[in-house]
Structures are given as C-alpha cells and as structure tokens.
C-alpha cells in the first residue's frame with residue numbers, strides 16, 4: 001500500500017505538487033463543444049459568460065476523420081478565448097484508442113497552463129487513473145506547469161461501476177466523476193437506445209385491489225442506483241459527482257426531471273450538449289429560492305447549530321442545520337457568480 005504522505009508528493013521530478021484540496025468552482029453545467037467545427041468553436045467567446053465550464057470534446061460524436069482537427073481546434077479555441085472564471089476542460093479519447101497519446105501530449109504541451117480538467121472516458125478501475133496521473137505528471141514536468149491538471153472520470157462501464165469507490169480514491173488529482181448513461185447502458189446490455197432519462201417500460205405496477213380494477217403504474221428512474229453509488233463514492237472522497245448527457249433535445253421537461261433527480265441526490269451539475277440545456281442546468285443546479293429562504297431561517301434560528309427548534313411546524317436539529325448549510329453555501333457560491341441569483345437569494 002502506498003504510504004499516506006506519498007500521495008502528496010509529485011509523481012515526476014519537476015511536476016507541480018498535488019493539491020490537498022480541490023479549488024472551489026461552481027460547475028452547474030459542463031457545456032460540450034465539438035471543436036473541429038469552426039462555426040461552433042467561434043461561439044466559445046460568447047459561451048464563456050453563459051456557462052460554468054466549457055469542454056472541448058475529442059471523443060465519441062467526433063468523426064474519426066476529424067479527430068486531429070478537433071484536437072487542434074481545442075488548442076485554437078483555448079488561445080482565442082478569454083476564459084476568466086469559466087472552466088476549460090477537454091474530454092480526451094479513451095486510454096486504449098489510437099488518439100489518446102497525441103491528445104495528451106499536444107494539449108499539455110500547448111495549453112497545459114490553461115487547462116483545468118481532463119475528462120477520461122470509460123474508466124474501468126483505479127489503475128486507469130494511476131496511469132493518467134503518472135503520465136500527466138511527466139508531461140507537466142516537461143512543460144514546466146505550475147499547477148496540476150485535474151482528472152474527471154466518466155463512469156460508463158459495468159466494471160467502472162463495480163470499482164467506483166477505488167476510482168474516486170485513486171489520486172489527489174481526481175476532480176470528480178460523471179455518469180455516462182449511453183455507454184453504461186450498452187456495457188450492461190440494458191435494452192434501451194436512449195441517452196439518459198427514463199424509459200416508458202421501466203415501471204412498477206400497483207397490486208390489483210379487486211379483480212378487473214385499474215392498476216396504476218409509475219415510471220421509475222433506471223439511473224437511481226448508479227447515481228446514488230457514484231454520489232457516495234465521490235462524497236466520501238471529497239470529489240464531485242455529475243450527471244452526464246441527456247440526449248433528447250426535444251424533451252426539455254424530461255431533461256429537467258433527470259437533472260433534478262441528480263441534483264437532489266447530491267450531484268453538482270450535468271453535461272449540456274445543446275445550448276437549450278444550459279438554462280435548464282442553471283435553473284436546476286442553482287438551489288430553489290424558497291429552499292434557500294427556509295434554510296436561511298434554520299441558520300438564523302440555530303446560530304451555533306445545536307439544540308432543536310420548530311420552524312413552520314417542522315423539527316430542526318443539528319442534522320437539518322447541516323442540510324441548511326449545504327443549501328446556503330451553494331446559494332452563496334451561485335450568487336457570487338450570477339448577479340441574477342444574488343438579487344433573488346438576498347444573502
């Protein structure tokens with residue numbers, strides 16, 4: 001077993017020291033841009049003021065003949081855009097693909113000091129993170145980077161879900177994890193062609209109260225179990241869980257419902273693949289003003305967080321005080337980034 005102190009020693013001579021704590025950033029949406037598309041790439045300058053994270057996608061959805069153009073497109077986009085406090089991430093190709101090595105060497109060499117996070121697809125276990133960790137340290141040392149690039153894993157294989165706890169704990173470089181429902185469905189042989197969301201056939205049927213009586217049924221969330229496991233693994237290791245893509249752009253209500261389930265279970269944000277999903281993510285992952293007002297009431301009534309009080313007929317104690325802290329803290333972070341919400345929350 002690795003000695004605890006060694007986790008915070010650089011993995012390569014001259015590489016920056018691993019971080020003891022994640023830098024805090026609001027990441028309600030990770031907005032995907034296909035960087036080989038010059039027209040879409042040119043919109044990056046406008047997008048940075050609307051999104052919390054802009055991600056150049058090099059992996060799935062990028063045609064094989066455009067892989068190199070996408071890689072060079074991310075570099076051009078990073079150079080041409082002033083990111084300010086908006087995060088710059090890249091989803092690189094999978095570790096076993098013919099593009100991974102060049103993705104990493106070009107990106108770190110050219111824009112390593114601007115790149116906040118690399119998203120690694122199809123992570124199967126902690127060994128994948130250890131490899132990326134070591135490789136990034138060597139590249140960071142070669143290019144004289146001053147701060148470590150963080151790693152975000154996509155949880156999208158059955159083996160990855162099996163190993164989710166060890167992936168989350170694999171390195172201080174870990175930023176978080178996203179659920180990838182499309183690849184995960186395929187890996188598990190789930191019988192769906194959807195990208196995230198519910199399925200009309202995945203439901204429970206009420207018992208028959210009497211012969212011939214109508215039996216109500218309700219759709220269930222097929223992602224509940226995986227999101228819950230991912231949230232526990234991430235929270236236990238001080239990193240951040242995210243819901244991934246929602247593929248039906250024609251159904252904003254279902255997108256909102258899926259994002260909200262993820263938010264309520266503990267996720268920090270979700271991917272937005274279409275500009276119409278940015279407002280949905282912003283709304284869902286910024287806490288509800290009524291919840292913020294109620295949480296603020298709890299904090300005002302229990303300044304030191306101990307004892308028990310009744311507010312609006314509801315019992316509050318040390319545990320609900322902690323819940324209120326989660327909501328008020330998030331609201332403060334949202335308000336600091338977003339003047340519209342600052343006015344609404346009035347914190």
Ligand code: GLV
Nearest residue numbers: 156180181182183
């Ligand atoms: C995302 O990459 C997914 O497979 O859902």
Ligand code: MG
Nearest residue numbers: 060156180183
């Ligand atoms: Mg995938």
